Amino acid sequence: MRETEIGGLMRRRDFFKTAGLGAAAAGVTAPAIAQSMPETKWRLTSGFPRSLDLLFGGAEVFCKAVAEATDNKFRIEPSPAGEIAAGARALDAAGEGTVEMAQTASYYSVDKDPTFAFGTAVPFGLNGRMQNAWFTSGGGELLNAFYAKHKVVAFAAGNTGCQMGGWFRKELTQPSDLSGLKFRIGGLAAQMLAKLGVVPQQVAGPDLASALEQGTIDAAAWVGPYDDDKAGLLKGADTYHYPAWWEGGALILNFVNLDRWNALTPTYRAVLRTACASTNVWMQSKYDAANPAALKRLVGGGARLKQFPDEVMDACYKAASDVYAETSAKNADFKKICDHMMAFRGDQYLWWQLAEYGFDTYMIKARSRA
Amino acid sequence: MRETEIGGLMRRRDFFKTAGLGAAAAGVTAPAIAQSMPETKWRLTSGFPRSLDLLFGGAEVFCKAVAEATDNKFRIEPSPAGEIAAGARALDAAGEGTVEMAQTASYYSVDKDPTFAFGTAVPFGLNGRMQNAWFTSGGGELLNAFYAKHKVVAFAAGNTGCQMGGWFRKELTQPSDLSGLKFRIGGLAAQMLAKLGVVPQQVAGPDLASALEQGTIDAAAWVGPYDDDKAGLLKGADTYHYPAWWEGGALILNFVNLDRWNALTPTYRAVLRTACASTNVWMQSKYDAANPAALKRLVGGGARLKQFPDEVMDACYKAASDVYAETSAKNADFKKICDHMMAFRGDQYLWWQLAEYGFDTYMIKARSRA
Numbered sequence: 001m002r003e004t005e006i007g008g009l010m011r012r013r014d015f016f017k018t019a020g021l022g023a024a025a026a027g028v029t030a031p032a033i034a035q036s037m038p039e040t041k042w043r044l045t046s047g048f049p050r051s052l053d054l055l056f057g058g059a060e061v062f063c064k065a066v067a068e069a070t071d072n073k074f075r076i077e078p079s080p081a082g083e084i085a086a087g088a089r090a091l092d093a094a095g096e097g098t099v100e101m102a103q104t105a106s107y108y109s110v111d112k113d114p115t116f117a118f119g120t121a122v123p124f125g126l127n128g129r130m131q132n133a134w135f136t137s138g139g140g141e142l143l144n145a146f147y148a149k150h151k152v153v154a155f156a157a158g159n160t161g162c163q164m165g166g167w168f169r170k171e172l173t174q175p176s177d178l179s180g181l182k183f184r185i186g187g188l189a190a191q192m193l194a195k196l197g198v199v200p201q202q203v204a205g206p207d208l209a210s211a212l213e214q215g216t217i218d219a220a221a222w223v224g225p226y227d228d229d230k231a232g233l234l235k236g237a238d239t240y241h242y243p244a245w246w247e248g249g250a251l252i253l254n255f256v257n258l259d260r261w262n263a264l265t266p267t268y269r270a271v272l273r274t275a276c277a278s279t280n281v282w283m284q285s286k287y288d289a290a291n292p293a294a295l296k297r298l299v300g301g302g303a304r305l306k307q308f309p310d311e312v313m314d315a316c317y318k319a320a321s322d323v324y325a326e327t328s329a330k331n332a333d334f335k336k337i338c339d340h341m342m343a344f345r346g347d348q349y350l351w352w353q354l355a356e357y358g359f360d361t362y363m364i365k366a367r368s369r370a
Numbered sequence: 371m372r373e374t375e376i377g378g379l380m381r382r383r384d385f386f387k388t389a390g391l392g393a394a395a396a397g398v399t400a401p402a403i404a405q406s407m408p409e410t411k412w413r414l415t416s417g418f419p420r421s422l423d424l425l426f427g428g429a430e431v432f433c434k435a436v437a438e439a440t441d442n443k444f445r446i447e448p449s450p451a452g453e454i455a456a457g458a459r460a461l462d463a464a465g466e467g468t469v470e471m472a473q474t475a476s477y478y479s480v481d482k483d484p485t486f487a488f489g490t491a492v493p494f495g496l497n498g499r500m501q502n503a504w505f506t507s508g509g510g511e512l513l514n515a516f517y518a519k520h521k522v523v524a525f526a527a528g529n530t531g532c533q534m535g536g537w538f539r540k541e542l543t544q545p546s547d548l549s550g551l552k553f554r555i556g557g558l559a560a561q562m563l564a565k566l567g568v569v570p571q572q573v574a575g576p577d578l579a580s581a582l583e584q585g586t587i588d589a590a591a592w593v594g595p596y597d598d599d600k601a602g603l604l605k606g607a608d609t610y611h612y613p614a615w616w617e618g619g620a621l622i623l624n625f626v627n628l629d630r631w632n633a634l635t636p637t638y639r640a641v642l643r644t645a646c647a648s649t650n651v652w653m654q655s656k657y658d659a660a661n662p663a664a665l666k667r668l669v670g671g672g673a674r675l676k677q678f679p680d681e682v683m684d685a686c687y688k689a690a691s692d693v694y695a696e697t698s699a700k701n702a703d704f705k706k707i708c709d710h711m712m713a714f715r716g717d718q719y720l721w722w723q724l725a726e727y728g729f730d731t732y733m734i735k736a737r738s739r740a
Contacts, residue, residue, distance in 0.1 A: 036441040068640035069439055071406040124736070127729060129499065129531075132651055133658035156651075161499075162725040224725065243728040270438035271641075277648030281502055281526070288503035292717035295724075305724060313732055346737060347662035353734045354665075354675060355532040355594065358613040359497060360730075362683055364723045366494065367716060 036267040042076040042260070047090040047104025049205065050080040052227055054290065058158040058252055058283040059103040065275035074268055076101065091116075094255045095151040102255045103157065107187040112150075114188060115333040118341060119143050119154055121247040123189050123320045125341060128159045128249025128284060130348045134341060135251065142337050151258045155276035158252030158283035161291075165241035166221030167212060167233045171306055172241060175315035184208065184220035188323060189246035195319040205231060212236025221246075225294035226287060240303045245316055252283065406637040412446040412630070417460040417474025419575065420450040422597055424660065428528040428622055428653045429473040435645035444638055446471065461486075464625045465521040472625045473527065477557040482520075484558060485703040488711055489513050489524055491617040493559050493690045495711060498529045498619025498654060500718045504711060505621065512707050521628045525646035528622030528653030531661075535611035536591030537582060537603045541676055542611060545685035554578065554590035558693060559616035565689040575601060582606025591616075595664035596657060610673045615686060622653065 044063060048055040059078040066074050081087030084099055091109050094102035106119035118125075118139070126134055135143070135156050147154050166185070172178070179197030190200035203211045203220065211217045213236035220237070221244060222228050228240075254276050264272070299305065308316075324342075328335035414433060418425040429448040437445050451457030454469055461479050464472035476489035488495075488509070496504055505513070505526050517524050536555070542548065549567030560570035573581045573590065581587045583606035590607070591614060592598050604610075624646050634642070669675065678686075694712075698705035 065640065065644050069637065069644055071637045124733065127726065127733075129654060129658055133655040136652070136655040137659040162729045164725055225721070243725040243732070245729065245732065248729045248733070267439065267441045270435065271644075274435050274439055274641075274644045274648045277651050278644045278646075280651050281647050282506070284499065285503040285506040288499055288718065288721075289507040292721040295721050307724075307728055310732075317736060345733075346740075348658065349730075349733050349737045351595065351658075351662040351665050352730065353737075354677075355534055355613040356497065357730055357734065358677055359532045359615065359618045360719075360722065360727055362613070362615065362680075363494065363497075363618070363715070363719050364727065366687060367719045367723075370716075 036265045037070055037073045038265070040074045040268065042074075042100035043084065044076050044078045044101040044103055044254075045084040045090045045093050045099045046078060046080050047087045047102065047108055048081055049087070051205070051230070052223070054226065054283055054286050055158070055160070055223075055252065056080050056103075057286070058279050061282050062103070062157060062254065062275050062279040065278055066271055069271050069275065070268070074271065078103070091150070091152065091255055094257050097151075097257050097259070100257050100260045102152070103252065104255065105250060106154070106253055110187050113331070113333070114327050115146055115331060115337060117188050118337045119147075119251065119253050121250045122338075122341070123192055123246040124248075124317055126248055126345055126348065127352075128161050128251070130345065130352070131159070131249045131251045132156060132280070133348070134344050137344070139337075139341060139344065142340055146333050146337065147255070148258060152255040153258055153261050154253040154255050155273060156251055157254040157276040157279045159280065159287070160223055160247070160250045160252070161284060161287050162224075162249055163221070163244035163247040164224045164228065165244050165308055166219055167228070167237040168219040168239040168241055169212065169215065169237040170218065171239045171304075172312055173309060175312050178312070178315070181219060182217045184211070184217050185246070187246065188320075189221075192246075192316060192319040192323050195322065196315055209233055209236050224287065224291055225298055226290040229294040229298055234298055234301050234303050238302055238304055239306055240298065241306050241308050243308070245308070245313060245320075251280075254279075406635045407440055407443045408635070410444045410638065412444075412470035413454065414446050414448045414471040414473055414624075415454040415460045415463050415469045416448060416450050417457040417472065417478055418451055419457065421575070421600070422593070424596065424653055424656045425528070425530070425593075425622065426450050426473075427656070428649050431652050432473070432527060432624065432645050432649040435648055436641055439641050439645065440638070444641065448473070461520070461522065461625055464627050467521075467627050467629070470627050470630045472522070473622065474625065475620060476524070476623055480557050483701070483703070484697050485516055485701060485707060487558050488707045489517075489621065489623050491620045492708075492711070493562055493616040494618075494687055496618055496715055496718065497722075498531050498621070500715070500722070501529070501619045501621045502526060502650070503718070504714050507714070509707075509711060509714065512710055516703050516707065517625070518628060522625040523628055523631050524623045524625050525643060526621055527624040527646040527649045529650065529657070530593055530617070530620045530622075531654060531657050532594075532619055533591070533614035533617040534594050534598065535614050535678055536589055537598070537607040538589040538609040538611055539582065539585065539607045540588070541609045541674075542682055543679060545682050548682070548685070552586075552588045554581070554587050555616075557616065558690075559591075562616075562686060562689040562693050565692065566685055579603050579606050594657065594661055595668055596660040599664040599668050604668055604671050604673050608672055608674050609676055610668065611676050611678050613678070615678070615683060615690075621650075624649075 046056050046059045063076040063078045085093035088108045090102035090104040093099050107117040109116035181198045182201050183198050184201045184203045201217045208220050209232040416429045433446040433448045455463035458478045460472035460474040463469050477487040479486035551568045553568050554571040554573045571587045578590050579602040
């Protein structure tokens with residue numbers, strides 16, 4: 001150990017000697033050049049409230065990872081939705097430079113441009129693992145070319161896995177049941193469901209259980225067993241439909257203000273990238289581990305698990321295809337990313353149906369026999 | 371930026387003042403205490419050859435991530451199987467301190483103790499995402515209590531996803547076809563298949579294609595489409611069975627020599643942990659992205675895709691249960707970890723069969739209609 005330390009000191013001494021020349025030339029002080037790890041303090045605003053403790057927890061875990069890997073020299077302070085910016089405005093706050101970073105679901109910004117949605121999840125898109133694979137195989141590059149127009153760069157940093165379809169006061173048995181349904185749902189799925197007669201509702205998380213209970217809404221999509229149990233949604237409706245065809249695997253993204261990203265040292269960029277990726281595994285693992293116990297509690301409390309009928313799924317799939325075609329016709333960014341993702345999806349499921357799906361199928365059968 | 375730098379310098383000056391007292395007391399020099407990031411050079415020996423370029427690639431990506439996040443102060447040199455230690459001996463090399471780290475599949479060490487297998491994958495165990503979830507929810511702790519006896523600590527650092535069952539010169543149609551089958555397979559699966567009459571074979575990767583072609587073996591399990599295609603296995607056999615029920619998701623582990631781990635600074639421990647986790651996502655994403663094109667090439671070249679018949683799967687499941695019971699009866703470490711994982715598996719598939727499986731099922735059906 002001592003030898004390498006001495007080597008390090010010598011190298012640093014040499015460096016200061018040459019850095020001194022450069023510094024004199026550039027007119028800045030030597031330490032500024034020498035510093036690959038300057039004391040840096042950033043703020044991160046989350047799209048999620050503290051009560052979604054695995055989603056906002058991802059922001060906390062990420063910030064802790066960055067601090068620990070830099071001997072506390074690079075500190076990022078995470079704030080839940082509402083403290084610095086509203087949850088739906090987190091991405092804007094990073095783009096405008098109010099904060100250096102946002103952690104959020106990109107589909108909160110679809111009203112600005114539907115193209116935003118692809119980063120997190122789109123209806124009948126990819127499952128969680130495929131979304132990661134797509135992000136690292138061309139998808140992330142396309143997305144970031146688009147996000148750059150909004151002055152941010154995105155990194156994959158968490159996933160909930162496939163979500164549940166939500167809580168319904170009355171079971172859906174056919175597509176016509178969607179007509180007039182007051183359903184709390186957002187993003188592209190709301191546009192698609194509107195084609196089938198749904199009247200999309202916006203209700204904040206804390207008000208969901210009572211809105212269902214009082215019948216001011218007929219149904220509500222939230223996340224999955226772990227978060228839905230904590231939100232008490234079973235109190236308002238007992239039919240728990242699945243799957244959320246609009247979120248096969250919701251990838252949570254960390255957005256960094258583009259100028260701030262470009263100004264980071266290479267060392268800090270590496271730390272930030274790596275910490276995002278490690279948070280990505282962390283959140284998915286936590287959700288996967290936490291959901292079964294919550295599911296048991298919900299079923300024990302009277303939740304009735306109901307798969308969406310195939311006819312309903314088919315009607316939604318058709319509505320989704322129509323929205324993809326219509327939006328692609330008028331939005332070149334959307335079309336480019338949509339075409340790329342959907343081609344990727346076709347290849348992924350060609351392969352997925354063999355080993356992965358074959359293994360899961362057998363294990364589910366074996367479990368039901370045991 | 372300047373203000374925080376000045377703050378940093380002031381803090382550091384304060385630190386040296388107090389550190390000086392501590393250093394004098396402990397009899398060591400101040401810089402040794404101040405250094406959270408000393409120049410450090412390690413070696414990593416991989417269980418995989420360079421030709422398995424996503425598996426060994428994981429070692430390269432990990433080492434690069436560590437170097438980049440530490441301004442090249444912590445450098446780890448990755449070596450493929452055979453350069454420093456044989457692939458099957460990588461874990462031993464780390465435990466014995468020949469090298470600081472190994473990157474490998476833990477089931478390469480089952481001959482020493484079958485308990486090793488649980489870290490990577492066991493027959494009819496978990497899929498890739500569940501293996502991550504188990505590792506971070508008690509499984510990793512149990513494993514590392516066991517691995518500590520062998521002087522290493524393990525970190526999740528990659529996954530191939532569910533593998534293919536392998537290449538067979540003759541299609542398996544019933545359990546009796548396993549009798550006398552010369553099948554290149556290792557680990558716990560070999561013991562289980564031996565109960566059904568299989569004669570397990572050991573053949574090195576580069577010799578597999580010709581061993582199949584010449585009929586010195588009847589069948590061979592390797593990895594999945596991407597690696598199998600490069601290994602030219604289709605030249606030797608054209609029936610491609612799936613799934614590999616013995617590897618629902620093979621988690622690749624980075625093992626660190628326990629003394630070396632304990633001697634690392636907190637900063638370097640954080641960097642190492644984070645770099646392992648980011649490599650974990652990287653490898654799975656790369657495999658997921660690369661497999662479809664390879665599968666198309668293989669099918670184009672004449673590979674016949676055949677799911678293992680349910681009767682064969684059932685016979686193997688029974689043999690596996692017998693081996694688990696027999697081994698648990700005589701190995702307390704094995705029993706403890708096996709019971710924990712199998713209880714976790716039951717809960718995981720209780721949940722998985724709803725949203726995740728429901729989404730995949732619909733997407734596979736929709737794709738076949740398109």
